[in-house]
Amino acid sequence: MAVTAGLSVDIRRKRFAGDGRTPPHTAIENLQFDVPVGQFCCLLGPSGCGKTTLLNIAAGLDHDVDGSVGIPSDDTGSRPAVSYMFQTPRLLPWMSVRDNVDIVLDPGARAEGHGVRLLERMELGSYLDAYPTRLSGGQRRRVALARAFAIRPALLLLDEPFVSLDQPVGNRLREILLDQWQAQPTTVLFVTHDLDEAIFLGDRILFLSQPPSRVVQDVAVDLARPRTPGSPAIHAFRTGLLDRHGGLLAGLAGATTDPGHSTP
Amino acid sequence: MAVGTVDVAATAWGRLRRIIGSPAGLRIFSFVLLLSVWSLATTADPSGQVLPAPWVVLDTLWYHLNEEGLLFHLGVTLWRVAAAFFGAMVIGVALGILMGARRRADIVLDGWHILFLNMPALVLIILCYVWFGLTEVAAIVAVALNKIPNVVVTVREGTRAVDRELLDVARVFRVDRRTTFLRFFLPQLYPYVMAAARGGIALIWKIVLVVELLGRSNGVGFKLHEFFQLFDIAAVLAYTLAFVVIMMVIEYGVMAPLERRFTRWR
Known part of the structure; x- marks a missing residue:
């Protein structure tokens, strides 16, 4: 499957109508950017700035929007696979690890053992018949990651998937994600509020504003791969970035040290 | 010797208490209690017409x-x-x-x-x-x-x-x-x-x-x-x-x- 066009986001306005308890608010306004095929693009912004909303629109879960999101299309003309790794693993607790991945595959891919191969690559080979309730938080996210890659997506959306994991487990998962992405290249939109994570993972970082969200800074991460989490190179890149765009990113830098940061 | 006897008695009593206290024991106790109350109640009805005894019911069954x-x-x-x-x-x-x-x-x-x-x-x-x-x-x-x-x-x-x-x-x-x-x-x-x-x-x-x-x-x-x-x-x-x-x-x-x-x- 040759993917010929990347992701193009052009959202004029995304508004949530209030419902008595919550006042109406505009989550996104004039948000435009393109992601070339195969690029690993990180979206960085304060909590509540509409990042999840954007992913939901791209995933086709939310159609109530003024604007359009063009997802990578292939030469067959059919809508290519979009896959989504949510903030929580969202596994089906009544299905084994194997079935949790197989359930999203078409019968052909299931029969040739594509799901099991991916799970083995994620070091879950000995947990194929376990139920998710028996797994650790890191293991559950590896299952979710295997599921996300299993459908051979043309676009992979990730919504702060490694939040609330401790540092070593999170770093290991980030490495697994990069390994798999390099083995199976695809366009990636990775949402985070952690600047170090974005620098470690991304080819490019888009900084979003407080809501209504728009792009305030577009930064290419020109560090050579493989990168090392917490390495001097990443640290230097971060310092340079904050020096150059300190004013613009001030609110965000605070958010990276305080994940509980919220919008008024 | 005496101490040993006391121990045996104590463990036997303890075992009995454990059996009675277990869920199965309690169920059996509850069942026996029902039969006892039922049997006792039948004595209030000498004719045996209004409340027949448990064994009469079994016989009828x-x-x-x-x-x-x-x-x-x-x-x-x-x-x-x-x-x-x-x-x-x-x-x-x-x-x-x-x-x-x-x-x-x-x-x-x-x-x-x-x-x-x-x-x-x-x-x-x-x-x-x-x-x-x-x-x-x-x-x-x-x-x-x-x-x-x-x-x-x-x-x-x-x-x-x-x-x-x-x-x-x-x-x-x-x-x-x-x-x-x-x-x-x-x-x-x-x-x-x-x-x-x-x-x-x-x-x-x-x-x-x-x-x-x-x-x-x-x-x-x-x-x-x-x-x-x-x-x-x-x-x-x-x-x-x-x-x-x-x-x-x-x-x-x-x-x-x-x-x-x-x-x-x-």
């Missing part, structure tokens, strides 16, 4: 089992219970899902639902017999109609509690509708369906007896009516005992294993 076709009447009643149960579950679960998932359907059907929920069982039975005649179908429909509203209440609640986030997974990965329903949606309803089924079977067999008493010429309800007119209390209790035993077999032999199977993943 044996007699009806061998000579009076108890199994036939039991079988007929069980068949009616099963037919009404499955009918009520299928329709009740379907309506419950519809009303839980679709707000418009809920608004349209809610009034009818409340009407049937509050309609006395006896009224439904009388109306069914009057409108459809004293037939088998009328009997089963009457019983099912009594149960459906309760199933709807439970299943609608379950449908409203379904985790939308898991259904979103199915949408994103474009899982087909059938698989979404069977593997993403229904498993979330199992606890509610099981609760409805449990309560359902207990309620249904009680209503089936009333239906049989009013308009059938066989079944446990019909026989109980006959024994009531003959003032044969031993036979009434014998039939009751036989049916309760069967319902317990269904509970422990069918319902409990089913529930274990559905909740294995916990």
Whole structure:
């Protein structure tokens, strides 16, 4: 499957109508950017700035929007696979690890053992018949990651998937994600509020504003791969970035040290 | 030596206490207590007509089992219970899902639902017999109609509690509708369906007896009516005992294993 066009986001306005308890608010306004095929693009912004909303629109879960999101299309003309790794693993607790991945595959891919191969690559080979309730938080996210890659997506959306994991487990998962992405290249939109994570993972970082969200800074991460989490190179890149765009990113830098940061 | 004897006595006493205190021990104790109270109560009735002793009831049960076709009447009643149960579950679960998932359907059907929920069982039975005649179908429909509203209440609640986030997974990965329903949606309803089924079977067999008493010429309800007119209390209790035993077999032999199977993943 040759993917010929990347992701193009052009959202004029995304508004949530209030419902008595919550006042109406505009989550996104004039948000435009393109992601070339195969690029690993990180979206960085304060909590509540509409990042999840954007992913939901791209995933086709939310159609109530003024604007359009063009997802990578292939030469067959059919809508290519979009896959989504949510903030929580969202596994089906009544299905084994194997079935949790197989359930999203078409019968052909299931029969040739594509799901099991991916799970083995994620070091879950000995947990194929376990139920998710028996797994650790890191293991559950590896299952979710295997599921996300299993459908051979043309676009992979990730919504702060490694939040609330401790540092070593999170770093290991980030490495697994990069390994798999390099083995199976695809366009990636990775949402985070952690600047170090974005620098470690991304080819490019888009900084979003407080809501209504728009792009305030577009930064290419020109560090050579493989990168090392917490390495001097990443640290230097971060310092340079904050020096150059300190004013613009001030609110965000605070958010990276305080994940509980919220919008008024 | 003396110390050793005390120890043996102490451990024997301790063991006995553990046995009596165990769940199985407590159940046996509870059963023996029931028999004792029953036997004691029979002394207040020297005629033995109003409250026959446990062994008299057992004897009567044996007699009806061998000579009076108890199994036939039991079988007929069980068949009616099963037919009404499955009918009520299928329709009740379907309506419950519809009303839980679709707000418009809920608004349209809610009034009818409340009407049937509050309609006395006896009224439904009388109306069914009057409108459809004293037939088998009328009997089963009457019983099912009594149960459906309760199933709807439970299943609608379950449908409203379904985790939308898991259904979103199915949408994103474009899982087909059938698989979404069977593997993403229904498993979330199992606890509610099981609760409805449990309560359902207990309620249904009680209503089936009333239906049989009013308009059938066989079944446990019909026989109980006959024994009531003959003032044969031993036979009434014998039939009751036989049916309760069967319902317990269904509970422990069918319902409990089913529930274990559905909740294995916990």
